Amino acid sequence: MKQFSRNAVVVDIEDPNGTDLFFVDLPGLIQNADQEEIDIVKDLVVDYIAEDQTIILVTIPVSDDIENQQAVKLAREADPDGTRTIGVLTKPDTLTVGAINARKKWKELLLGQSASHSLKLGYYCVRLAEDSERAGNISREAMDQRASVFFKATPPWSEVYSHDRLGIPNLVRDLSKMLMHIIEESLPRLKAELQQNLEQCLRDLDQLPTPIIVDPATEILNRITNFCRDLQDAIYGRSTNKEFIHKNRAAYQLFKLDIRETAPDFRPSEDHKKYIKPTMPDSLAETEEEFPSSLDSTKKRAAMQPMDLFYVRRVIKESIGWELPRNIPYQAKVVLYKTFLDLWDTPAHECYATINQHLQKLVTAQISSHFKRFKQLENHIKPIVHSRIASVSEEGRKALDEVLSREKSPLFTQNTHYLNSVYANWLAFYKYNRHHPKQEQEEQEEQFWAYGARSARSNPSPSVSRSPDPRTVLQLLNDMGYPGLDVNDLARLHPTDGFEDELAVMADVRAYFQVSYKRIIDHVPLTIQLSLNQALADSLQGYLINELDLGKQDASQRFHDLLAEDPDNTTRRDYLESRKKQMLDIQQKLNKF
Known part of the structure; x- marks a missing residue:
């Protein structure tokens, strides 16, 4: 059995007329004992002095x-x-x-x-x-x-x-004087340290949640109301923190890029392998948004299959039924429409899943912000909210599927003016590129002219000349009294060839993509916002209140239990309140000293 330990026996002596001080009676230093006990006594003395x-x-x-x-x-x-x-x-x-x-x-x-x-x-x-x-x-x-x-x-x-x-009386008398002298010298420092400790204690108390003083049902309803209001503000963009809106807009931008990547790759030539993909008519390119170079599709998708004139002719031929000659089968266009319409489901559902993840994170953060003080209430609210999210998410997914289905059948638009305008632009564009194709390898053209120059020097037979610059031709036409023309109008000067039907089908399909593309990139985000985000924000408060069963007989006790405070907070508040009272008492005594 050990004779010494670091535990202290504390004896409180209260004297209304006495001075506050601590007197520590340390054990005498020992030599003849176990080394462990010798070290304990010595360490005690060293620590205290x-x-x-x-x-x-x-x-x-x-x-x-x-x-x-x-x-x-x-x-x-x-x-x-x-x-x-x-x-x-x-x-x-x-x-x-x-x-x-x-x-x-x-x-x-x-x-x-x-x-x-x-x-x-x-x-x-x-x-x-x-x-x-x-x-x-x-x-x-x-x-x-x-x-x-x-x-x-x-x-x-x-x-x-x-x-x-x-004698003891003289020792006690002088010790009292020494203590008074030490106290007088230390008084300014003691007051300053006490004030700092008191202020820190008050700050610590302020960081703790204030005790609940209202009826438990009222407190819970107030928290649910505030939670749902803040969630609505974040979803509708009324809060100062726009992070949720900004993240969603970025996802919609990627969705737009994904849809634009599905544009049909028509090449108005007999063999698409020899020519690069035409860009876009100037009149349409001016209206298209330029995406930042850092923005890319969410997933690399397979490139659209190039479709040349023979490919389109084959689709037309395979679609012929009982049509009379010179009638292009509508089914041929439907087959080509499907080359891009069938690709829209995947990016749309990926966009929906991304927005759903954003919503889940927002809701989780809001639950923690409003209910984390009461763990039992937070654990009770969380599964109810996520159950509602799952239900709303399922309904929102159905609404999205309806939007995608509407794009596939019927193939329809009342925006015929824009459709016809885009059709005319694409037809002129394809015709122009039909007669002015861009080769896949730019050096082929350079090699051709270099070869022609060498041949001209060695064999001054027929010379090779380039096609005139379209700008030069347009200027000549303007001087001849035909102003306001552009490069696409030059296609009308070319004689017809055996692919007029194919060029018309290309322009028709590409024009309808332009119309439906501009429609779907708005309809999908608006549907997600309305049927998922706003549907949850607008229905959640009523759903939560209904799930709390306010009318049941045990509601009062259940709410009281749900508001049970974290025991750590209660213990810390009691400690800080006791410490504050003690420091206020000491401060009062110091001020009177």
């Missing part, structure tokens, strides 16, 4: 030489200047008459004449009651009287010219 505001009271039995006393050594290490150490000589009645050198040393020490063991607060000598005296229940006054008689009659103590450092 390290504080700068602590007065170190070192008891020194005169029966042993001062150089042998470990307590003196530890005090010197903690207080090298000796500014807060007091030496108290004990057992003066054990000093024999024949110990002449010892008597002289202790006398010099008491008079402050010792150079090697000087202390600024000096030394005192006290005579404590013997066991027999304590057994006789002698009063404190009687013991002080006996000690006074002893010091006056017994050398070397009687030889000290002033007895103000002999």
